[in-house]
Amino acid sequence: MDSVINLYEADLHCHTTASDGLLTPTELVHLAVELGLKGVAITDHDTIAGWKEAEVAGIDYQMRILRGIELSTEWQGKEVHMLGYFVDGASSYLDDRLRGLRKAREQRMLEILACLEALEIYISVGEVRKFVHGESIGRPHIAQALMERGYVRSISEGFDRYIGLGAPAYVPRYKLTPEEGINIIREADGVAVLAHPGVHRLEAGIPEWVEMGLQGIEVLHSGHKPEDEKRYRAIARQYNLLSTGGSDFHGEGIKPGVVLGGWGVPLDVLNQIRDLAQLNQHC
Ligand code: AMP
Ligand code: FE
Ligand code: FE
Numbered sequence: 001m002d003s004v005i006n007l008y009e010a011d012l013h014c015h016t017t018a019s020d021g022l023l024t025p026t027e028l029v030h031l032a033v034e035l036g037l038k039g040v041a042i043t044d045h046d047t048i049a050g051w052k053e054a055e056v057a058g059i060d061y062q063m064r065i066l067r068g069i070e071l072s073t074e075w076q077g078k079e080v081h082m083l084g085y086f087v088d089g090a091s092s093y094l095d096d097r098l099r100g101l102r103k104a105r106e107q108r109m110l111e112i113l114a115c116l117e118a119l120e121i122y123i124s125v126g127e128v129r130k131f132v133h134g135e136s137i138g139r140p141h142i143a144q145a146l147m148e149r150g151y152v153r154s155i156s157e158g159f160d161r162y163i164g165l166g167a168p169a170y171v172p173r174y175k176l177t178p179e180e181g182i183n184i185i186r187e188a189d190g191v192a193v194l195a196h197p198g199v200h201r202l203e204a205g206i207p208e209w210v211e212m213g214l215q216g217i218e219v220l221h222s223g224h225k226p227e228d229e230k231r232y233r234a235i236a237r238q239y240n241l242l243s244t245g246g247s248d249f250h251g252e253g254i255k256p257g258v259v260l261g262g263w264g265v266p267l268d269v270l271n272q273i274r275d276l277a278q279l280n281q282h283c
């Protein structure tokens, strides 16, 4: 990897300990300050619990904190992740739906542990919970427990050998449809943005998702190749969608090489998203 990496003004895709990231919201904001970023979006899986702490941490540094969320959906057997920006945290509908998704995550964790047990790998719920600092449990927490117990040497080995797609203890998570994901975000007055479409080649679905209320595409992402950026930037122009960007930062221990601010947008894009969210409120 290059030793010098150009950073963007704002990183619009970051995970914290509220879900499966390694840094607390405060630590994430402090790292962003150290790196000279001007804005970060907190986009944890199925929870908004990281927002407040990040906002408090950002005040002293004039760091722009964007309220976000990432929802996993499924379409034609492919993972489709929807980012929601400026969703209304006071929406009881949003709260209900997120609660349901987190409950399904808990259930799935138990099923994964049972599958591991069948493989003679004995990890207790408590051993996984040690790594869960927020309210949204994910496979990275299980991978960390596997590593601590010496079953694997890295998180990615844990996914490859045991809990990733196609591995023997893989258990699919309850997933929304893309339409449901977009509806949840729009219902809460948020801006729905398709996350990392290049990772699963999702261009065929974009026209119908635009009809359903999709308003942006994550063009820059740590999992995208240069040709993905070109392809999705062109599609965003064609459908008059916002082009966004973010690293999908989880912390070096979870996603090695994915540097905070290494993928992102100029600060002005935050204003464009905010303006769209304000228009959504009046629709
Ligand atoms: P889950 O939300 O429980 O299905 O887990 C998905 C999360 O696992 C993603 O958001 C990433 O943080 C992480 N992940 C997925 N695949 C890998 C991998 N091969 N290595 C490390 N982390 C991964
Ligand atoms: Fe994650
Ligand atoms: Fe994602």
Ligand code: ZN
Binding pocket: 013, 015, 070, 248
């Ligand atoms: Zn993510």
